[in-house]
Amino acid sequence: MKIGILGYGNLGRGVEAAVKQSGDAALAAVYTRRDPAALTIRTEGVPVKSAAELEKGSEDLDVLILCGGSATDLPEMTPKYAGLYNVIDSFDTHARIPEHFANVDAAAKKAGKVGIISCGWDPGMFSLNRLYAKAILPEGQDYTFWGRGVSQGHSDAVRRISGVKDCRQYTIPVEESVEKVRRGENPELTVRQKHTRECFVVLEDGADPAKVEEEIKTMPNYFSDYDTTVHFISEEEMKRDHSGLPHGGSVIYTGTTGEGSRHVVEYSLKLDSNPEFTGAVLLAFARAALRLNQEGASGARTVFDIAPAYLSHLSGEELRAHYL
Amino acid sequence: MKIGILGYGNLGRGVEAAVKQSGDAALAAVYTRRDPAALTIRTEGVPVKSAAELEKGSEDLDVLILCGGSATDLPEMTPKYAGLYNVIDSFDTHARIPEHFANVDAAAKKAGKVGIISCGWDPGMFSLNRLYAKAILPEGQDYTFWGRGVSQGHSDAVRRISGVKDCRQYTIPVEESVEKVRRGENPELTVRQKHTRECFVVLEDGADPAKVEEEIKTMPNYFSDYDTTVHFISEEEMKRDHSGLPHGGSVIYTGTTGEGSRHVVEYSLKLDSNPEFTGAVLLAFARAALRLNQEGASGARTVFDIAPAYLSHLSGEELRAHYL
Numbered sequence: 001m002k003i004g005i006l007g008y009g010n011l012g013r014g015v016e017a018a019v020k021q022s023g024d025a026a027l028a029a030v031y032t033r034r035d036p037a038a039l040t041i042r043t044e045g046v047p048v049k050s051a052a053e054l055e056k057g058s059e060d061l062d063v064l065i066l067c068g069g070s071a072t073d074l075p076e077m078t079p080k081y082a083g084l085y086n087v088i089d090s091f092d093t094h095a096r097i098p099e100h101f102a103n104v105d106a107a108a109k110k111a112g113k114v115g116i117i118s119c120g121w122d123p124g125m126f127s128l129n130r131l132y133a134k135a136i137l138p139e140g141q142d143y144t145f146w147g148r149g150v151s152q153g154h155s156d157a158v159r160r161i162s163g164v165k166d167c168r169q170y171t172i173p174v175e176e177s178v179e180k181v182r183r184g185e186n187p188e189l190t191v192r193q194k195h196t197r198e199c200f201v202v203l204e205d206g207a208d209p210a211k212v213e214e215e216i217k218t219m220p221n222y223f224s225d226y227d228t229t230v231h232f233i234s235e236e237e238m239k240r241d242h243s244g245l246p247h248g249g250s251v252i253y254t255g256t257t258g259e260g261s262r263h264v265v266e267y268s269l270k271l272d273s274n275p276e277f278t279g280a281v282l283l284a285f286a287r288a289a290l291r292l293n294q295e296g297a298s299g300a301r302t303v304f305d306i307a308p309a310y311l312s313h314l315s316g317e318e319l320r321a322h323y324l
Numbered sequence: 325m326k327i328g329i330l331g332y333g334n335l336g337r338g339v340e341a342a343v344k345q346s347g348d349a350a351l352a353a354v355y356t357r358r359d360p361a362a363l364t365i366r367t368e369g370v371p372v373k374s375a376a377e378l379e380k381g382s383e384d385l386d387v388l389i390l391c392g393g394s395a396t397d398l399p400e401m402t403p404k405y406a407g408l409y410n411v412i413d414s415f416d417t418h419a420r421i422p423e424h425f426a427n428v429d430a431a432a433k434k435a436g437k438v439g440i441i442s443c444g445w446d447p448g449m450f451s452l453n454r455l456y457a458k459a460i461l462p463e464g465q466d467y468t469f470w471g472r473g474v475s476q477g478h479s480d481a482v483r484r485i486s487g488v489k490d491c492r493q494y495t496i497p498v499e500e501s502v503e504k505v506r507r508g509e510n511p512e513l514t515v516r517q518k519h520t521r522e523c524f525v526v527l528e529d530g531a532d533p534a535k536v537e538e539e540i541k542t543m544p545n546y547f548s549d550y551d552t553t554v555h556f557i558s559e560e561e562m563k564r565d566h567s568g569l570p571h572g573g574s575v576i577y578t579g580t581t582g583e584g585s586r587h588v589v590e591y592s593l594k595l596d597s598n599p600e601f602t603g604a605v606l607l608a609f610a611r612a613a614l615r616l617n618q619e620g621a622s623g624a625r626t627v628f629d630i631a632p633a634y635l636s637h638l639s640g641e642e643l644r645a646h647y648l
Contacts, residue, residue, distance in 0.1 A: 014581075014582070017581050017582040018581065021462055021463055021581065022462060023462065094648065097644055097645070097648055098641065098644060098645055101644055118648055123648045125456065125460075127647055127648045128456075128632055129591075130647050131632050131633070131635070131636060131643060131647045132449065132452075132632060132635065134636070134647065135608045135611075135632075135635035135636045136449075136601070136604045136605050136608045136635070137601075137604055138345055138346060138347065139345055244585075257338070257341050257342060257345065257597065257600040257601065257603075257604055258338070258341040258597060258600045261568075261595075261596035261597035261600050261601075262596045263593070263594065263595045263596060263597075263600075263601050264592075264593070264594040264595075265591075265592075265593055266590070266591070266592045266593075266594075267453075267589075267590070267591050268589075268590045268592075269587070269588070269589055269590075270587065270588040271585075271587045271588075272585035272586045272587060273581065273582060273585035273587075276581040276582045276585050276587075277460070277461075277581065277585075277587050279581075280460045280461055280581055281460050284459045284460045287459075302643075302644055302648055303632070303648075304631065304632050304633040304640070304643050304644070304647070304648070305631050305632075305633055305640070306631055306632075307628065307629050307630055307631045308452055308455050308456060308459075308627070308628050308629075308630075308632075309455070309628040309629055311455070311456065311459035311460070312455060312458070312459045316628070316629070317422065319455060319626075319628050320421050320422060320425055320626055320628070321421070321422055323451055323454050323455045323458065323628070324418070324421055324442055324447045324451045324626055324627075324628070
């Protein structure tokens with residue numbers, strides 16, 4: 001399986017690491033919109049090319065994995081490249097998924113290619129677990145908790161505050177609420193009752209910590225609805241203690257059957273590296289995209305549409321013998 | 325979706341309860357190999373029929389859910405009825421799955437029907453989680469813990485001991501081992517280190533408790549490899565404290581990516597009623613069997629072969645908008 005990666009940020013490097021571990025995939029090239037000569041990748045002997053090379057549709061790729069951002073990159077990129085290659089993305093702007101799906105579907109169908117959108121863990125593995133649980137236990141409710149983990153969007157928002165040199169923001173589930181859900185109490189939870197936020201901030205010389213803290217805590221959408229803690233640290237501490245991108249969380253579904261039997265289904269992730277795990281999910285679904293396309297399928301898909309066996313390089317016989 | 329249930333034990337009643345909760349299924353009939361006149365079911369207005377009625381293939385059913393035992397019933401039943409109807413079973417004799425799959429596949433293909441085998445939670449939802457995790461993180465290891473829950477096979481084994489009137493056997497995961505796995509230590513665990521067994525036993529009048537306890541604890545395969553605790557209780561206590569069939573467990577997968585980033589994926593179930601949850605899983609996959617067959621598919625399938633969207637009565641648009 002010849003894999004192309006477009007975009008070499010954290011996620012692109014995560015996909016690269018996953019390709020290295022797989023028995024059946026090889027990295028064909030990394031594509032960048034910047035100057036290819038300025039980019040060194042971790043896999044030896046693999047070319048870095050300009051994204052412009054992709055436009056002719058002539059690159060020798062089985063699947064192109066799109067590692068751009070959901071805000072502006074993927075809404076353009078995924079439909080465009082789905083018209084040329086089998087593609088996968090991790091589009092995560094929930095409200096715009098129907099529109100994105102329609103755009104990718106039209107382009108991929110026209111080209112006879114498969115495009116799988118919104119892969120990763122949320123959307124992705126968490127979505128699958130919400131769906132499986134709801135399909136099995138229609139009378140029930142799902143709860144999703146994120147963290148403890150680094151939210152890059154929130155870290156970026158704090159970095160934009162004047163006087164802030166660097167920030168790492170952790171999203172933390174409120175353990176008391178998680179336990180209530182696990183006990184099947186079906187609580188109504190406000191935004192504040194579900195998660196707290198913790199910021200580690202490096203200040204610019206001369207910045208006023210009280211002012212920065214106030215600005216963080218009152219920032220609408222990002223922080224004002226949460227209990228937020230702010231810690232000021234040195235650049236050395238940031239580098240030493242906060243260089244990773246851990247994340248995780250839980251989907252907890254509680255449902256009832258019969259005369260009030262209660263069932264709790266929980267799927268949880270504890271990830272040392274959010275981008276490496278997400279990259280590994282993308283690669284597994286790339287396998288499915290190729291296989292579907294080889295069977296003659298075309299158009300857009302999501303994780304909901306993929307039979308789990310398609311994620312594995314093992315045969316049906318092997319899966320039934322060892323995993324069932 | 326017109327559902328038939330063959331076999332009205334705990335699992336058959338679990339499927340019946342699931343049908344009652346579903347928005348899109350109706351119970352057409354319950355079939356029994358005993359005298360239909362002697363059986364009263366919980367759903368009013370639904371006929372109880374002899375299993376012999378099924379043999380003509382003329383019953384008006386979309387899917388027949390087979391609620392027999394794996395030891396002797398299902399190896400005969402599932403291929404037989406897959407030649408007449410779309411069928412689902414919960415066949416759980418792992419070693420015989422390949423043979424069972426082949427038999428059902430041949431019969432179902434010949435008849436143009438779909439047969440989904442080995443549905444439930446293990447095999448079933450646990451299998452899916454082993455597969456998803458392994459496909460995403462090829463360098464890793466899965467652990468399955470069962471319990472705390474009633475093992476019907478072990479309860480039956482104790483009931484066959486002379487002097488035992490009744491028994492309920494609980495399988496209990498060793499919490500220390502579960503925690504080691506959760507911490508990503510990848511321990512090598514013996515049978516004894518994974519689970520303990522706890523038996524609640526009602527004795528016949530005059531039976532010797534010491535002798536019964538000894539016989540339980542030394543029983544090969546069932547108990548001799550485990551640390552087992554035996555409690556003698558009264559019939560009233562049995563009825564009051566042990567009338568349910570709770571179960572559950574966890575699939576924990578630990579894998580690494582990149583330069584040693586560690587990821588822990590855990591899927592866990594806490595079920596008040598094992599047969600009601602299993603019945604609910606069977607009904608969700610019955611929906612998939614019907615839909616696959618309506619699309620022209622035939623032959624045997626397992627949970628690995630079913631796109632998750634097929635378990636839901638919601639449309640692709642609704643799923644993408646609300647569950648992704």
